[in-house]
Amino acid sequence: MLVRIAAAFSPASPVTGRDLFAGRLDQLQDLLDIASQRGQHAVVYGERGVGKTSLATVATTVLGAFDDAPMAVRANCDGTDDYSSVWRKVLTEVTFVREIRGTGFRPEAKKVSKTLESELPEGTVSPNDVRRLLTAIGRTRHVVVFVDEFDRLEDDESRRLFADTIKTLSDQLVPATIILVGVADNVDELIAEHQSVERALAQIHMPRMSPAELREIIDRGLKTIPMNINADAASSITRLSQGLPHYTHLIAQSAARAAAMRGSRDISVRDVNTAVGVAVKKAQESIVKTYHEATSSSRETLYEEVLLACGMASTDELGYFAAADVRRPLSTIMRKRYDIPAFARHLNALSEKERGMVLQKAGLPRRFRYRFNNPLLAPYVIMRGLADGRISSAQLEQLS
Ligand SMILES: Nc1ncnc2c1ncn2[C@@H]1O[C@H](COP(=O)(O)OP(=O)(O)O)[C@@H](O)[C@H]1O
Ligand SMILES: [Mg+2]
Numbered sequence: 001m002l003v004r005i006a007a008a009f010s011p012a013s014p015v016t017g018r019d020l021f022a023g024r025l026d027q028l029q030d031l032l033d034i035a036s037q038r039g040q041h042a043v044v045y046g047e048r049g050v051g052k053t054s055l056a057t058v059a060t061t062v063l064g065a066f067d068d069a070p071m072a073v074r075a076n077c078d079g080t081d082d083y084s085s086v087w088r089k090v091l092t093e094v095t096f097v098r099e100i101r102g103t104g105f106r107p108e109a110k111k112v113s114k115t116l117e118s119e120l121p122e123g124t125v126s127p128n129d130v131r132r133l134l135t136a137i138g139r140t141r142h143v144v145v146f147v148d149e150f151d152r153l154e155d156d157e158s159r160r161l162f163a164d165t166i167k168t169l170s171d172q173l174v175p176a177t178i179i180l181v182g183v184a185d186n187v188d189e190l191i192a193e194h195q196s197v198e199r200a201l202a203q204i205h206m207p208r209m210s211p212a213e214l215r216e217i218i219d220r221g222l223k224t225i226p227m228n229i230n231a232d233a234a235s236s237i238t239r240l241s242q243g244l245p246h247y248t249h250l251i252a253q254s255a256a257r258a259a260a261m262r263g264s265r266d267i268s269v270r271d272v273n274t275a276v277g278v279a280v281k282k283a284q285e286s287i288v289k290t291y292h293e294a295t296s297s298s299r300e301t302l303y304e305e306v307l308l309a310c311g312m313a314s315t316d317e318l319g320y321f322a323a324a325d326v327r328r329p330l331s332t333i334m335r336k337r338y339d340i341p342a343f344a345r346h347l348n349a350l351s352e353k354e355r356g357m358v359l360q361k362a363g364l365p366r367r368f369r370y371r372f373n374n375p376l377l378a379p380y381v382i383m384r385g386l387a388d389g390r391i392s393s394a395q396l397e398q399l400s
Contacts, residue, residue: 001225001260008221009253011246014054020220021058022245023213024051030204031059035070035144035177039170039200042177043191045184046206047319047375049244052181055206056146063144070142070177077149083158084125090145091116096137127165131174138175150182150190163193170200185318207317208243211235217248222267227256229267236272236393239400240379247279247379254278273386273393280380280387287380293356303355305333306346308390310359310370311381312399320362320369323347332395333385 008020015021027044034040044052060072073093077086094116102108116133137143153159166178184190187203194201209217218234233255241247252267254275259267295303309330313321323340326347330338347370351361358377359370372378385391 001227002257004225005227005253005256005260008224008256009217009249011250011253014057015051016054016057016061018058018062019224020217021054022216022220023209024055024206027055027204027206028059028062030202031055031179032062034179034202035059035063035072036142037177038142038173038175040177040202041166041170041197041200042179042202042204043187043194044179044181044204044206045187045190047185047208048183049246049376050206050208051245052183052206053148054245056148056179056181060144060146070144072144072146074146074148077147077153079152079154081153081158082155083161084123086147086153086158087125087130088117088120090147091120091133094137094143096140127161127168130165131168131172134169134176135172135174142175142177144177144179146179146181148181150180151184152182156192159191160193163191163197166200167197170197209241209245209248210243211238214238214241214243214245214248217245218252221249221252222256225256225265227259227265227267229255230269233267233269233272236269239396240276240383242375242379244375244379246376250279250282251275254282276383277387280384283380284376287374287377290356290358290374290377291380291384294350294358295355302343302346303350305330305390306343307350307358308381308385309333309343310347310350310372311378311385312391312396315371316369319371319375321371322367322369329399332399333391 031042034042044055046052056074060074063069063072073090075086075089075093092115095113096116097111097113100110100112102110116137119133120129134143162180169176169178180190182190187194215234215238218229218237222229237248237251237255240251251272255267255271258271258274259265295307297303309326310321312329313325315321323344326343327338327340330343347359349355351357351359351370358373360373361368361370363369386393
């Protein structure tokens with residue numbers, strides 16, 4: 001059972017197969033539609049951790065299951081990449097077979113497998129090189145190119161060249177599709193030149209997952225073990241996840257283990273509580289480090305409470321909250337009324353460099369809005385608050 005539990009949930013890696021992929025049917029359908037139309041390209045954007053890479057991976061898997069579907073390839077950008085290096089990565093993934101005529105009296109044709117990358121010129125790659133190669137391969141196969149973590153491509157010139165490439169491919173109806181995937185609130189942030197290709201570029205927004213979609217993650221995973229979960233335990237997991245599937249995987253997996261360890265196939269609220277403690281201990285090192293940086297202090301101790309209240313504050317669609325939204329959760333935590341002047345300074349400090357800028361500050365003075373720089377920190381501070389006894393699950397439920 002422990003082996004099955006390990007395979008049922010993947011808190012640290014994207015979902016690859018259709019059977020463990022939950023929800024997101026609209027987005028998947030949009031991608032598959034775009035992948036089969038000439039002249040259409042797309043941008044998939046949203047917060048960190050909402051499931052963009054999983055969507056791209058599953059779309060690749062689905063396409064791979066059909067012989068006559070387009071060939072899908074994926075490449076990741078990192079901070080050292082530019083336009084040329086990204087295309088070298090992408091085109092290394094595209095292979096084709098070339099026949100080489102033999103020599104001699106009775107020449108035999110030989111087939112060799114090559115990558116499109118080997119057809120690129122030395123040095124820098126231009127949009128025209130890309131168009132030429134994608135057109136050539138397009139005579140036999142439509143290629144869909146996923147460029148993931150596009151936000152990590154730092155230089156503006158490279159991004160502009162991607163916009164140019166999309167424009168060229170779509171003007172000339174080359175049978176190839178480019179799908180850019182990255183962290184952003186809007187398409188502008190990823191690709192400022194998108195207006196020039198507006199008609200050819202579909203925008204696919206990935207919002208946080210709904211409680212129903214998160215519940216589906218739990219159910220799909222448990223079905224493979226198989227185990228059951230009661231409604232209260234499941235809704236406790238989805239509430240703590242705040243729309244971020246990473247935590248659904250993490251808590252559901254630990255809770256399933258806790259139930260298995262006590263010899264049961266039925267996960268209860270008790271197992272979820274155990275799981276929260278485990279999840280706090282096993283959280284990503286970077287998250288724990290950020291938490292310490294934000295809250296450590298020689299004298300003052302209110303930082304942990306303010307950060308926890310921020311995690312519990314109700315937010316708008318983009319994850320922003322105002323100082324006024326922190327008042328109620330903080331008063332609940334402190335069991336005493338706290339007004340804005342008592343913690344405004346803390347909010348400010350949490351958005352400064354010294355405390356690792358855990359909060360992003362936006363808007364105008366007196367109307368500042370804040371949000372967690374790393375969305376994954378918010379569920380962590382709440383789980384930590386629960387594990388440390390700073391708040392109870394009853395209080396949490398009351399506030400939500
Ligand atoms: N539709 C989904 N169904 C099930 N699990 C998902 C889904 N989308 C994302 N996940 C899980 O959520 C976590 C983050 O997903 P990921 O695709 O890496 O997000 P992003 O690329 O947006 O940062 C991973 O653990 C992944 O397994
Ligand atoms: Mg990703």
